[in-house]
Amino acid sequence: MDRIVVGIDVSKSRLDVCLLPSGEAFDVARDAGGVDLLVSRLQGRDVALIAIEATGGYETTVAASLASVGLPLVVVNPGQVRHYAQALGQKAKTDPIDAYVIARFAADTNPQVRPLADEATRLLQALIGRRRQIIEMIVAEGQRQRQNNDPRLNKSIARLKAALERELADIDTGINEHMRLSPAWRDKEDLLSSVPGIGPVTARMLIAELPELGLLSGRQVAALAGLAPYARQSGKWRGKSFVSGGRSRVKSALFLAAMAAARFNPALKAFRDRLVQAGKPKMVAIIAVARKLLTILNAIVRDNRPWNPQTH
Numbered sequence: 001m002d003r004i005v006v007g008i009d010v011s012k013s014r015l016d017v018c019l020l021p022s023g024e025a026f027d028v029a030r031d032a033g034g035v036d037l038l039v040s041r042l043q044g045r046d047v048a049l050i051a052i053e054a055t056g057g058y059e060t061t062v063a064a065s066l067a068s069v070g071l072p073l074v075v076v077n078p079g080q081v082r083h084y085a086q087a088l089g090q091k092a093k094t095d096p097i098d099a100y101v102i103a104r105f106a107a108d109t110n111p112q113v114r115p116l117a118d119e120a121t122r123l124l125q126a127l128i129g130r131r132r133q134i135i136e137m138i139v140a141e142g143q144r145q146r147q148n149n150d151p152r153l154n155k156s157i158a159r160l161k162a163a164l165e166r167e168l169a170d171i172d173t174g175i176n177e178h179m180r181l182s183p184a185w186r187d188k189e190d191l192l193s194s195v196p197g198i199g200p201v202t203a204r205m206l207i208a209e210l211p212e213l214g215l216l217s218g219r220q221v222a223a224l225a226g227l228a229p230y231a232r233q234s235g236k237w238r239g240k241s242f243v244s245g246g247r248s249r250v251k252s253a254l255f256l257a258a259m260a261a262a263r264f265n266p267a268l269k270a271f272r273d274r275l276v277q278a279g280k281p282k283m284v285a286i287i288a289v290a291r292k293l294l295t296i297l298n299a300i301v302r303d304n305r306p307w308n309p310q311t312h
Contacts, residue, residue: 007103197261214301
């Protein structure tokens with residue numbers, strides 16, 4: 001019997017569902033009753049994989065409901081699905097068509113099913129995400145202040161910055177309190193922060209955004225973070241390798257951490273200097289440091305042993 005692969009397109013008020021290979025399609029409301037109906041219709045089937053697009057938060061409740069009853073769920077990248085649709089020559093775009101394309105994408109690529117984050121981890125992700133948003137607003141107001149010469153507008157900007165900084169302090173307090181709720185998180189934060197170049201903010205972001213850390217191989221975790229190099233070659237032509245994709249927030253945080261580690265972590269500073277002396281561009285060297293740093297962090301969490309300059 002052919003395995004059943006389900007594609008779900010999520011909109012603000014509706015879930016469009018397509019089952020392959022039969023082509024069966026239906027839709028339900030994106031509310032409690034609709035999600036319950038969806039679960040009941042899928043639970044009794046021999047479902048091998050359910051794929052749902054990440055849609056800025058609309059998919060969260062649906063995904064949690066499906067995963068909580070043991071259905072094999074994966075949240076897929078909408079950009080990859082869109083490129084897949086273009087490769088198929090699928091120009092029309094409606095919700096039922098999108099559900100079909102998502103199902104086709106899942107059937108052809110067979111993405112790996114991973115457990116969803118629990119409620120505590122989702123809250124930590126939300127707190128860290130909110131912290132990032134507030135910092136972006138503070139930076140934006142600072143730029144406006146530097147570009148403005150009107151005293152009245154500068155006072156308005158200063159008041160807003162002060163309010164945002166108070167809000168940032170409250171968010172930091174909330175993150176600290178939330179981290180203390182879990183001994184496992186505290187231990188993991190201590191392990192990660194033992195590495196020179198990794199501070200509490202980066203450690204907490206990795207705990208929230210990269211829960212697979214310590215559970216995968218170095219190559220796999222580098223691919224998840226978008227730090228695994230991809231070769232480009234055709235016949236005798238050899239292009240430069242490049243990094244692409246991955247979890248953008250994790251990659252950005254590791255890039256900043258790598259810049260600090262290349263200065264203050266003796267082992268990684270020596271690694272970076274060797275690359276530069278060998279003729280590698282400085283940016284390429286920093287990316288290599290970020291990848292090596294992530295590999296070290298993965299091994300530290302896996303082995304439950306803090307940083308040791310002799311072994312790492």
